[in-house]
Amino acid sequence: MADDANKVNGADEAPIKERVKPDPPGYFEGESMTRRHVFTVASQALGGLAAAGIVLPAVGFAVAPIFHRGKERWEAVGPVSDFVEDTYRQVVFTETEGIGDAGKTTAYVRKSSADLGEEPGKFVAVSNRCAHLGCPVRFVEAAGNFICPCHGGVYDFQGKRIGGPPVRPLDQFQTRVRQGQVEVGPRYSVTSQMEPVRARDPGEFTGGIWEYLYPPRPSTFPAP
Amino acid sequence: MPSFPKPKIPDAVVPPPLRKPAKPGSGGTPKGQAPSDLKEAPERKSAGDKMLEVGKEAPIDALGWVDQRLAASGFLTGMLFRKVPKGTNWFYTLGSATLFAFIVQATTGVFLAMFYTPSATQAYSSIAHINNEVPLGQLVHGMHKWGSSVMVILIFLHMGRTFFFGAYKYPRELNWVIGVVLLILTMTMAFTGYLLPFDQRSFWASIVGININGTGPIVGPYLSDFLRAGPELGATTLARFYAIHMLLVPGAIIALIGAHMYLVVKLGTTAPPWVKAQRPKVAAPVAPLEAGANGNGRVNGDRSNGVPVDGEETSA
Numbered sequence: 001m002a003d004d005a006n007k008v009n010g011a012d013e014a015p016i017k018e019r020v021k022p023d024p025p026g027y028f029e030g031e032s033m034t035r036r037h038v039f040t041v042a043s044q045a046l047g048g049l050a051a052a053g054i055v056l057p058a059v060g061f062a063v064a065p066i067f068h069r070g071k072e073r074w075e076a077v078g079p080v081s082d083f084v085e086d087t088y089r090q091v092v093f094t095e096t097e098g099i100g101d102a103g104k105t106t107a108y109v110r111k112s113s114a115d116l117g118e119e120p121g122k123f124v125a126v127s128n129r130c131a132h133l134g135c136p137v138r139f140v141e142a143a144g145n146f147i148c149p150c151h152g153g154v155y156d157f158q159g160k161r162i163g164g165p166p167v168r169p170l171d172q173f174q175t176r177v178r179q180g181q182v183e184v185g186p187r188y189s190v191t192s193q194m195e196p197v198r199a200r201d202p203g204e205f206t207g208g209i210w211e212y213l214y215p216p217r218p219s220t221f222p223a224p
Numbered sequence: 225m226p227s228f229p230k231p232k233i234p235d236a237v238v239p240p241p242l243r244k245p246a247k248p249g250s251g252g253t254p255k256g257q258a259p260s261d262l263k264e265a266p267e268r269k270s271a272g273d274k275m276l277e278v279g280k281e282a283p284i285d286a287l288g289w290v291d292q293r294l295a296a297s298g299f300l301t302g303m304l305f306r307k308v309p310k311g312t313n314w315f316y317t318l319g320s321a322t323l324f325a326f327i328v329q330a331t332t333g334v335f336l337a338m339f340y341t342p343s344a345t346q347a348y349s350s351i352a353h354i355n356n357e358v359p360l361g362q363l364v365h366g367m368h369k370w371g372s373s374v375m376v377i378l379i380f381l382h383m384g385r386t387f388f389f390g391a392y393k394y395p396r397e398l399n400w401v402i403g404v405v406l407l408i409l410t411m412t413m414a415f416t417g418y419l420l421p422f423d424q425r426s427f428w429a430s431i432v433g434i435n436i437n438g439t440g441p442i443v444g445p446y447l448s449d450f451l452r453a454g455p456e457l458g459a460t461t462l463a464r465f466y467a468i469h470m471l472l473v474p475g476a477i478i479a480l481i482g483a484h485m486y487l488v489v490k491l492g493t494t495a496p497p498w499v500k501a502q503r504p505k506v507a508a509p510v511a512p513l514e515a516g517a518n519g520n521g522r523v524n525g526d527r528s529n530g531v532p533v534d535g536e537e538t539s540a
């Protein structure tokens with residue numbers, strides 16, 4: 001058929017007798033892929049590229065908050081004279097802005113005590129967030145302990161765990177004094193030896209190998 | 225189980241291939257004398273009668289028009305009139321009941337979304353508005369709230385039925401896997417929906433739930449950051465839960481329910497374990513080796529080859 005067509009259309013030209021037959025079928029000399037295969041791979045690659053163009057930004061958008069650290073926030077909670085060494089004073093301040101009361105948190109603040117081996121002249125702000133699963137603990141004056149209403153976690157005066165399911169001492173907030181006012185800042189966690197580490201979520205152990213099993217999150221502030 | 229009388233399906237809705245053939249001799253012209261006078265011309269139909277006739281045919285004609293273009297009647301006939309094994313009982317309705325609970329959730333959820341505001345400062349008041357001021361709002365919210373528990377209970381009962389009847393075994397393992405994913409997605413719905421009223425209970429329950437997520441080693445801390453969209457429960461946490469609750473997971477659930485039901489129809493259901501397997505009385509049209517007696521006396525059937533599945537009624 002092809003030879004016939006050549007005869008009709010190109011009378012001057014000699015008929016192509018030696019039509020190149022690809023061997024193996026579909027492959028011409030020097031080719032490592034058939035044309036069909038090239039187009040299959042190319043269209044699949046383009047489709048994959050388009051899919052990645054949609055999925056990657058969407059997933060990145062959803063995952064980005066993990067890597068975002070907010071602005072450091074300090075809030076004055078009362079004059080220096082309000083706080084003493086032997087008991088706590090409850091303060092409420094905003095930890096997350098823009099969501100009203102839901103963004104507020106409670107801390108128990110006192111002056112640091114040399115009797116407990118703390119650096120004098122500082123202030124201690126203990127978070128009321130239970131280190132078990134995040135319920136709000138309260139300081140019981142008569143017992144001198146922090147007690148959690150949810151699952152019975154008990155902490156001593158310094159916030160070290162002395163009973164119940166919590167896995168570490170209570171978190172603390174950084175403190176400083178500005179113009180006679182005590183200010184509380186970013187949250188940090190402590191190990192059972194009261195060494196400060198980056199803030200961990202409740203339920204996560206701190207210190208030793210746990211620092212690797214529960215790695216620090218980029219969204220938290222470095223420990224003081 | 226009390227046995228209920230089988231409902232009689234009217235002939236009109238049974239498609240012709242499944243209709244019982246008339247007994248020999250009963251069809252055609254009635255026996256006996258021919259009409260006494262065949263010479264008289266039959267009575268002409270009035271215009272009203274003709275209209276009535278056309279009207280009667282109209283729904284069938286319309287359906288026929290659609291079916292000529294969809295070609296769905298074959299599939300629908302196979303799906304709706306498929307055979308079920310002997311011993312099928314009320315426990316087999318648990319899956320449909322779960323589906324019904326999901327439909328209730330989807331419907332009430334759509335209407336709740338018309339009044340709900342997923343903002344940390346307005347969510348609580350919008351729910352109070354739904355409950356106290358919107359007509360029937362308390363009812364619709366109540367259906368959604370209690371319906372969620374009903375769905376979780378039903379999905380577990382359905383899973384238990386499948387397990388205890390051995391319905392997860394070959395060739396239905398994939399349907400079990402899809403079912404487990406549906407269970408996880410249902411629990412995700414329950415978890416994310418719990419935060420939305422944004423009262424004290426939902427707030428603290430979500431904090432505890434997120435923190436439990438966080439206790440998983442290595443990935444846990446990042447997972448809880450992902451759920452909260454930050455290190456603390458914040459302004460975007462509620463929006464995130466809302467989006468997961470009403471867009472992401474429902475879409476996945478609907479898609480997987482489709483796959484789940486396709487496999488149920490394709491593979492058929494199992495007979496309860498107390499129903500003894502019956503060998504088909506009629507010789508199977510495939511070689512016996514292919515049909516494969518699997519050693520315990522149960523015959524692996526194959527619908528497409530016309531071999532009945534275990535315990536299936538052989539009506540032939």
